[in-house]
Amino acid sequence: xxxxxxxxxxxxxxxxxxxxxxxxxxxxxxxxxxxVAAVMLSKAVGSQLTCVFVDHGLLRKNEGNEVEEVFGPNxxxxxxxxxxxxxxxxxxxxxxxxxxxxxxxxxxxxxIRVFEEEAKKIGKVDFLVQGTIYPDVVxxxxxxxxxxxxxxxxxxxxxxxxxxxxxxxxxxxxFKDEVRRAGLELGIPENLVFRxxxxxxxxxxxxxxxxxxxxVKIVQDADAIYREEIANSGISADxxxxxxxxxxxxxxxxxxxERTYDYAIALRAVNTVDFMTAEASEIPWEVLHKVxxxxxxxxxxxxxxxxxxxxxxxxxxxxx
Ligand code: XMP
Numbered sequence: 001x002x003x004x005x006x007x008x009x010x011x012x013x014x015x016x017x018x019x020x021x022x023x024x025x026x027x028x029x030x031x032x033x034x035x036v037a038a039v040m041l042s043k044a045v046g047s048q049l050t051c052v053f054v055d056h057g058l059l060r061k062n063e064g065n066e067v068e069e070v071f072g073p074n075x076x077x078x079x080x081x082x083x084x085x086x087x088x089x090x091x092x093x094x095x096x097x098x099x100x101x102x103x104x105x106x107x108x109x110x111x112i113r114v115f116e117e118e119a120k121k122i123g124k125v126d127f128l129v130q131g132t133i134y135p136d137v138v139x140x141x142x143x144x145x146x147x148x149x150x151x152x153x154x155x156x157x158x159x160x161x162x163x164x165x166x167x168x169x170x171x172x173x174x175f176k177d178e179v180r181r182a183g184l185e186l187g188i189p190e191n192l193v194f195r196x197x198x199x200x201x202x203x204x205x206x207x208x209x210x211x212x213x214x215x216v217k218i219v220q221d222a223d224a225i226y227r228e229e230i231a232n233s234g235i236s237a238d239x240x241x242x243x244x245x246x247x248x249x250x251x252x253x254x255x256x257x258e259r260t261y262d263y264a265i266a267l268r269a270v271n272t273v274d275f276m277t278a279e280a281s282e283i284p285w286e287v288l289h290k291v292x293x294x295x296x297x298x299x300x301x302x303x304x305x306x307x308x309x310x311x312x313x314x315x316x317x318x319x320x
Pocket of ligand 1: 276317
């Protein structure tokens with residue numbers, strides 16, 4: 001891919017020139033975008049880069065450890081990786097909050113606060129790296145006239161990072177598929193590059209209504225089963241994004257001889273080219289069936305599983 005090849009080479013060159021001998025700080029989420037941005041920066045400026053990974057307690061099951069394995073000191077990259085375990089802090093701020101935009105705002109603001117505290121520990125930083133990509137820019141209405149559809153927590157409204165000279169957004173002009181191609185150019189392993197996207201606010205926007213540790217656990221466990229069965233079925237490469245969400249609906253069921261009154265999990269899977277539009281995927285019936293019975297049998301407080309058939313538009317991919 002010669003065009004992506006030259007994009008990557010030129011970007012690294014430009015970054016190196018811009019940064020000089022400055023210090024660079026990167027917020028690494030473990031997602032495709034920030035991972036590609038971080039590796040690009042590390043190729044450009046090496047040990048001048050420090051990457052901070054904030055575990056906000058809204059990640060998929062076991063994801064924090066997986067991110068640490070790849071990007072931490074025992075992994076293949078040299079990113080000066082710092083993990084911050086801020087789960088309790090985020091749950092505290094989110095207690096009792098149900099309004100979607102308010103949840104996004106709280107998660108975004110708390111993220112910045114935690115990050116800022118880490119930055120202060122590191123000392124003077126000259127540049128801040130963000131894995132913003134083009135669709136983020138468009139949908140957040142940043143730099144455009146479009147109305148804000150959802151506030152993306154990794155775009156715009158940037159912080160009073162008093163000490164930063166400048167923001168570096170090496171992926172700002174790229175669509176998702178281009179980010180993945182850039183990742184491959186950079187030698188990032190395919191399983192990472194083709195990992196499905198995960199939103200900055202994480203499970204916070206896949207839990208309708210209040211976010212708390214118990215509800216996070218429900219959606220994490222359901223989602224892990226869903227992903228495991230999709231992987232087993234061999235259809236994952238055909239899907240753009242798929243995940244479980246916790247609805248705020250409780251309904252009546254029966255388990256053995258007992259009446260239950262528990263939550264409904266919604267399963268979502270979409271086919272999409274650029275995440276601006278999407279269609280519900282046709283997941284084989286037997287896969288959905290297996291996932292459903294496993295979730296109901298294995299995840300406490302769930303007695304119903306629904307499959308979301310909504311396209312984007314008019315739906316969005318996430319639930320909030
Ligand atoms: P929606 O729900 O807007 O999602 O149709 C489109 C794509 O964007 C991801 N998404 C986010 N990514 N920060 C992110 O980094 C966010 O706040 C955010 N909200 C949605 C979503 O997962 C999907 O891939």
